[in-house]
Amino acid sequence: MAPYDRLRTGGSPRPPRAGDTWWYAAVAGEAADSFSTRVRTRTRRACLGAVLLLTVVYAGLVLTATGRRWSDAAVTGRRADTRVAEFLRDHPSLAGAATLSLVLACVLLAGLGLLRKRYALTGAAAGAVAVSLAVAGLLQGYAPRPPAADAGALPPSGFPSATATLAFGVALGLALVTPRRPRGLVVGAATLWAVALGAYSVAAGDHRPGDVIAAALLALAVQCGLIALLARRGKVRPGPRHGTVLRSLPATLPLALLGAGGLAAGFLLLGDTLGLPATAPYDPAELRLAHRCGQALAAGVGAAAGLVLLALVRHVDLDGGPAPYRLGGPFVEDSGAPEQGELVGPFTENRDHEIS
Incomplete structure (x- = not known):
């Protein structure tokens, strides 16, 4: 096959490398093993997984009587x-x-993207927050x-929480507008802030733990879907594989500990709090345990969303x-390139050759 031929479907999966032509580079992005395809596949699967978990949380905590009773106990337990x-x-x-921090976070998301002159990515990040x-x-x-048994005793179910959705949407959206090296530090710190904001909304009785969990999963699904779309359009490229782990460790390490500890403690306490009686009165100790279980699960899921x-x-x-790919091949000398560093096309000036 000639070096400038366009690959056929099912053809040679030869990976792109420096020296190939722009023609082959454009085709290589469509190959099954290309970098864009791998990013698109991973983010699309993560998006579908987040949607699946969101559906499970909705079915378990909203549609079932046991889940609703546990959610109400978690809200009531804040008083105990x-x-x-x-x-x-x-x-x-x-x-x-909390309200002021939400406003400042939105300003940070927009201002950081505009200062870096990443207008398209800033619009995409803001659009992802709006979609969420x-x-x-x-x-x-x-x-x-199902209708609430006593609508005046507890706040109405807000599944998912709009406040937590905005917080997690902004925190995860910073991944688009932040430079790659400090990305882990910025997104990790913002995710910790979003987790704290969700914990406050549960402690204040504004939302149930399931509302915050659903908000984190929804923001993750939308953000992964957006990155998959960018990868499909060829807007991603591989970055350096070194120099970012230690830089982001001050934020990612607490986030990892919070995610692992929150999920472990939440699931351990969940078995002791699901056996609440169907009717009142409830034991204050059980209500307090349900509240702490809900806080742990909400914090663990929120931290896990940022880590994912x-x-x-x-x-x-x-x-x-x-x-960009530089030209290499038998037509470099005939193309009249003045310097080796400039990009040139694969065709000679007289255009008397043909692609076999």
């Missing part, structure tokens, strides 16, 4: 947890600080759920398209 009640009572300004909020609103308004996204884009450069 004296440490949480005293902390919120001693810090009444946390509600305003729109899907959350549709689920809150139109997803079927960082793992998916660890070696991926999202700042632009594929790296």
